[in-house]
Amino acid sequence: MTRDDYERRMERAGQAAANAGLAGLIVTPGPDMEWLCGYRPPAATERLTALVLQPRQRPRLLAPALELPDAKRSEGAKAMQMSGWRDGANPYAEVAKWxxxxxxxxxSDATWAMHLLGFQRALPGSAYGALTEVLPMLRAVKDAHEVERLAAAGAAADATYEKILGFPFGGRREREVAVDLARLLTEHGHSQVDFTVVGSGPNGANPHHEAGDRVIEDGDMVVLDFGGLKDGYGSDTTRTVHVGPPNAEERKVHDIVREAQQAAFEAVRPGVACQEIDRVARKVIKAAGYGEYFIHRTGHGIGVTTHEPPYMVEGEHLPLVPGMCFSIEPGIYLPGRFGVRIEDIVTCTQTGGRRLNETAREMAVVG
Structure with a gap:
């Protein structure tokens, strides 16, 4: 990324705000700030750091004086007007001047309540809305550089999955397999591991099960959902494996989920509403008699965070646009028995969908 790239992003964000009827954007530390201007404060503290973007105005950044030198070394620094505030001053009054x-x-969604309240006290006539509500498309459409970063993160997650298949599962605790997943993600270039779901047997029926002390047994279905950040962009993939040969019902359920995932992928093309991807996957699972056991949305966007807009869920009417990147992850969860989920990251292209995860979606049998 160059200064010009960040300058274009900030200019585009300011114009998008105007188009949405906003007077501007106030961005505090978190993924929005890093994506817009390249600055990541050294630590999240109670001291206010705020990036202000307004149409046809130069971006302004207010930072604590003791952190201003770090801000000036950020990649997008030269595209911004910067100023610092010292302890004892009122930073909200400083921002209010702009x-x-x-x-x-x-x-930004990550704005602390104390900071938002500070802005409201400084400007009692002002009003505010969360970025994901007022500008849901701000980070949703990725450029070619971002898509390839996501593809590289996906390839690293794929390599992690291929490697873990050679590890023993039976007789080990879920958390031991989770530690292996985290280590492999790091070995394949991830700087941050966000989650390593290992749901064995009945625990697989909990989509967000945290790996625990349950010992994985022969005959268990095991849901593996893992991801994090590589070079600033996210990975997130899920595969469901089986310890030893599966029975007929387990294979049937896995095949239904795989069919739903494939159907949803084939539905990806520009102009299709996000909710349609959810509907297509859900239709397959419902037709097979398992509709009540698909208990979450079909997907979520991904970029500099592993969960962000757009969402593949009923009621989301945003149309798919080339450059959007999101998960497709239908699942079936049978309480007290087992769960199955299959997830790929997909990007919308001019002609359809492109998978950013390429590992086999057939059920793998592990030892």
Whole structure:
């Protein structure tokens, strides 16, 4: 990324705010700030750091004086007007000087409540909305550089899965397999591991099960869902394996989920509403008699965070656009018995979908 790249992002964000009827954006530390201007404060503290973006104005960044040198070394620094505030001063009053007292602003989702309240006290006539609500498309459409970063993260997750298949499962605790997954992700270039779900047997029926002390047994279905950040962009993939040969019902359920995942992938093309991807996957599972056991949305966006807009869920009318990247992850969860989920990251192209995960979606049998 160069200064020009960040400058274009900030300019585009300011214009998007205007198009949405906003007076501007107030962005505090978190993924939005890093994506927009390349600055990641050294630590999340109670001291206010705020990036203000307004149409046809140069971006402004206010940071604590003791952190200003770090801000000036960030990649997008030269595209911004920067100033610092010292302990004892009122940073909200400083930001208020740049704002329209009667304006409505988009604020990053990660903004602390104490900071939002500070802005409201400084400008009692102002109004605010969360960025994911007022500008859901801000980070949703990736450029070619971002897509390839996501593809590289996906390839690293794929390599992790291929490697873990050679490890023993039976007789080991879930958390031991989770530790292996985290280590392999790191070995394949991840700087951050966000989650390593290992749901064996009945624990697989909990989609967000945290790996625990249950000993994986012969005959268990095991849901593996793992991911994190590599070079600033996310990975997230799920495969369901079986310890020893599966029975007929287990194979049937896995085949239904695989069919639903494939159907949803084939439905990806520009102009299709996000909710349609959910509907297609759900239709397959419902037709097979397992509709009540598919208990979550079909997918979520991914980028500099592993969960972000757009969402593949009923009621989401946003159309797919080339460059959108998101998961497709239908599942069936039979309480007290087992679960199955299959997940790939997919990007919408001009002609359809492109998978960013390429490992086999057939059930793998492990030892």
């Amino acid at each position: 704002l329209d007292g009667e304006g409505r602003y988009g604020v």
